[in-house]
Amino acid sequence: MDEQVILDKEFTLSWMDRKQNIVEELDIQSFNRQAIEYIKVDWGYTPSKVTNKDEIFKFFNTCKINNIEAPYSLENLLTVSILNGNDYIGCRHSKRNKEQIVISTKESSLGYNVVTQFNQTISIVLNCHEIVSKFIDVFIKVSIGFIYQQQYLKVELHSHTVHSDGDYTVNDLLDKAKDRSLDVLCITDHNTTSALQEIPDNGDLLVVKGQELTTYFGHLLLIGSLEDNVVWYALDKDNIDELIQQKHSQQLVGIAHPFEVGNPICTGCRFEYNNKFIKEFDFIEVINHVDMNSQHNKEAINWYKELLNNGIRIALTSGSDWHRDENFPYPNLYVSVNNKDENQVLQAIRSGNSYISNVNHSEFRIDIDGQSILGEDILDQQIKDIEITMSSEDQQSMNRYILSTNLGEFNLKKLSTYSLLKVLKEIVVGLEWFMLEGYLHEQLVMLTNPVFIKEDSI
Numbered sequence: 001m002d003e004q005v006i007l008d009k010e011f012t013l014s015w016m017d018r019k020q021n022i023v024e025e026l027d028i029q030s031f032n033r034q035a036i037e038y039i040k041v042d043w044g045y046t047p048s049k050v051t052n053k054d055e056i057f058k059f060f061n062t063c064k065i066n067n068i069e070a071p072y073s074l075e076n077l078l079t080v081s082i083l084n085g086n087d088y089i090g091c092r093h094s095k096r097n098k099e100q101i102v103i104s105t106k107e108s109s110l111g112y113n114v115v116t117q118f119n120q121t122i123s124i125v126l127n128c129h130e131i132v133s134k135f136i137d138v139f140i141k142v143s144i145g146f147i148y149q150q151q152y153l154k155v156e157l158h159s160h161t162v163h164s165d166g167d168y169t170v171n172d173l174l175d176k177a178k179d180r181s182l183d184v185l186c187i188t189d190h191n192t193t194s195a196l197q198e199i200p201d202n203g204d205l206l207v208v209k210g211q212e213l214t215t216y217f218g219h220l221l222l223i224g225s226l227e228d229n230v231v232w233y234a235l236d237k238d239n240i241d242e243l244i245q246q247k248h249s250q251q252l253v254g255i256a257h258p259f260e261v262g263n264p265i266c267t268g269c270r271f272e273y274n275n276k277f278i279k280e281f282d283f284i285e286v287i288n289h290v291d292m293n294s295q296h297n298k299e300a301i302n303w304y305k306e307l308l309n310n311g312i313r314i315a316l317t318s319g320s321d322w323h324r325d326e327n328f329p330y331p332n333l334y335v336s337v338n339n340k341d342e343n344q345v346l347q348a349i350r351s352g353n354s355y356i357s358n359v360n361h362s363e364f365r366i367d368i369d370g371q372s373i374l375g376e377d378i379l380d381q382q383i384k385d386i387e388i389t390m391s392s393e394d395q396q397s398m399n400r401y402i403l404s405t406n407l408g409e410f411n412l413k414k415l416s417t418y419s420l421l422k423v424l425k426e427i428v429v430g431l432e433w434f435m436l437e438g439y440l441h442e443q444l445v446m447l448t449n450p451v452f453i454k455e456d457s458i
Contacts, residue, residue: 003040007142013045013128014135015062021081022126026142029120030379030454032371034353035146035338036118037104041080042141043126044098049075050132059132074132080140081127082112085119091127117347150371152334152363153183153345155354158212158221158256158285158319164189167324170198176322177205180330181360184345186210186223188319191232206340212256213243218271219260221285221319224251224346240273244280252346254317255281257288259299279312282350287318290328292358292444301447308433308450309406315352315375316449329358336372351375352449357438363391364446366436374449379456380431383424388417397445398438405434428453 051073081091092111160166177185188210213220213232262270286300318331335354337344352375401412438446
C-alpha cells in the first residue's frame, strides 16, 4: 500500500465563522482512480470548549444572545461532511474535536457510506455548527491510499452458444474459455439471455452476463447485471438513447463491429444508428473476430481516432465474436483491476484502463508510479514520469510500433520508456491524447486505449 497526501492545511476561525460551511474541493482525476483503496481525512480543532466566564460573557454579548443565562462552560462544535463528486457520503455528528475518517469501496468510518467508485472530485466540508471561542485552530490533512495489487485480467467480451448461432453448449464454452486461460468471459447470445440460466459455479473463471442486441440498425453489446430481457426489435435509429438511459451503473452498452458488412448480406451488422448518440455508449468494439487486420477492423480503428479528435471520449475494446474454434490467435482484452471483481472489471472497461493483444500471455504496461494510466487523464508535466514495461513474449511478438496522437502518427522502431518519452516531449505542445499500436511484419498485434493529456494551468 502506498499513501499520498493531497491536502495538509492549518487555519484559524473565529466567532464570525459560526454556522458557516468551509469547502475544500479536491481534484483527483489526475490519479488512477481504479487504484484508490481509500481516502483518509485526519482533522481536528482546539480548544474543544471554553470555561473562562469572561470569554463566555463576551461571546454572548458579541452574538447578542440575551434570552438564556450564560453557562459556566461552552463547547465548540465542528463536524466534517464529505462529498464524492456530487454524491453526499455522510457526516459524523459528534463532539469529538479530533478524528480520523476513512472512506473506501469496502468499509468506511462511522457516519459515512461506502462508495462504489471514486469520482473526479472529493469535497471536504467543514461544518461550523458553533464556535464559542474567540479563536479556534483547525487542521485538515487528506491522504489517498493506493493498492499495489494491480493486475491485468484476460477478458473475452463477445461470445455465443447454441442458444443463438454458436456451436458450443454453455459448458463447452466455459471449458474452451479455460483452455484459452481467460480470467473473464462474457456470454452474449443474440437477443436472448436464456444461456445465462445454465451457468454453473466456475471457480477461477469470472462469468459476466451479457447479450448481443442484434437489431436492424446495428449490433449492441449489453454487458453486466441483466435483470430483464430487452425487446430488441423496438430499437430504431432514433430511440437508442432510451436503452442507454435505462441501463444502471453496473451495466455497459457498447457498439459491436461497427464497420462489418451490412445489409443485405448481414442485416444490422453495420452500425447505422444516429451518430448523435455515439458519445452515450460505454465502448466501441474496434477489433472484432480473430483477424485484427481485417478491413472492417481497420475502418473501425480509424473511425475511433476521428471520434477522439472530435472530442468524443469513449473506450475501445475487442471481442472474438466467438462462435466456434478458430485457427488464428484470439485477440484478448487485457483489463487493469485490483481484484477479480465484476464491478471493477466493468468500470475499468468503461474508463478505458485496458489494451488489446493477441499475445497469449501479454504483460504490457504504461504506468506512472506503478499504476496504469490507460484511459486516464495526466498532466503534461507528468509525461516525464511515464514508464513502459513488457514481457519478453510481448517484445518477441512486435518489431515495429506506431504512436498515434491527435497531432498525427509517429513511427517507433523500438519501444522503450526512453524512445516514447523522446517523441512525447517533442510534441507535447498541443498534445491531447496518445495511444500505442504494436506490429509484427506490418500486422497489428497490439493496441492500447488512449492516454489523455491535460495542460497544467499552474
